[in-house]
């Protein structure tokens with residue numbers, strides 16, 4: 083639980099709902115919105131998805147989020163309005179202000195959107211929000227003993243992450259904590275990053291980074307990571323090398339960060355984990371090689387929770403993140 087005395091007065095209110103009532107979890111992605119009604123014990127009671135009207139802009143996306151929340155709440159046995167809503171969204175999200183402080187142009191006009199306050203106003207219901215990877219890491223942290231530290235890395239089209247120290251999820255200034263894809267990486271030296279800087283991990287270790295490395299190594303086009311994976315299985319040495327380099331880069335960064343933070347558990351998820359052993363083995367080896375002796379037994383683990391992890395994490399935000407109430 084956050085230290086409430088440090089929060090602005092408008093949100094210095096603990097959740098008013100009973101801890102036994104289900105809440106709504108929303109996972110906002112660039113192409114779809116996943117919505118679920120989630121019981122207090124984390125059980126998903128109802129789930130629905132709908133397209134994200136990304137090209138229609140922020141107001142349309144807020145309307146769609148509100149409609150998604152109302153839809154799953156109306157399917158509850160009680161038929162009641164949702165008592166609280168948690169939103170997990172991509173980009174830099176500041177849970178204290180409830181605002182999108184940074185984002186790509188996937189959703190038109192999304193940066194600066196007052197996500198939680200605007201959704202609370204639409205629904206008449208308190209809303210909490212956070213970055214999607216941090217939200218997804220929440221149930222992982224909750225499953226550990228009190229006061230545990232957690233490192234969570236998500237490797238997909240981009241690279242995100244979450245950092246919890248001594249039982250507390252780090253949000254950092256402007257909500258930027260945990261953006262592990264934007265640490266400098268020797269393997270990415272000279273490569274342009276999606277954030278505008280040069281040499282960040284994401285440029286070599288995210289799916290598009292691995293694909294681009296393969297294309298540079300082989301002189302052949304591949305277009306997508308699945309093609310690189312297939313060619314690696316067929317014995318293409320450049321494909322195997324690109325996957326290994328991306329994995330090792332992620333593992334080195336994660337090992338260094340483990341030395342800095344001393345996590346009790348390290349979790350690695352995201353779409354790139356679909357590459358399997360060919361990717362996870364060099365990541366683990368590079369990770370382990372960096373570790374200081376007291377944490378030398380630490381190993382990265384796959385996520386504990388499956389496809390529902392993001393909506394479960396979003397729902398958990400209503401108990402762990404600042405609530406934004408309707409004006």
Ligand SMILES: [Zn+2]
Pocket residue numbers: 263264275276277278279282284
């Ligand atoms: Zn970057």
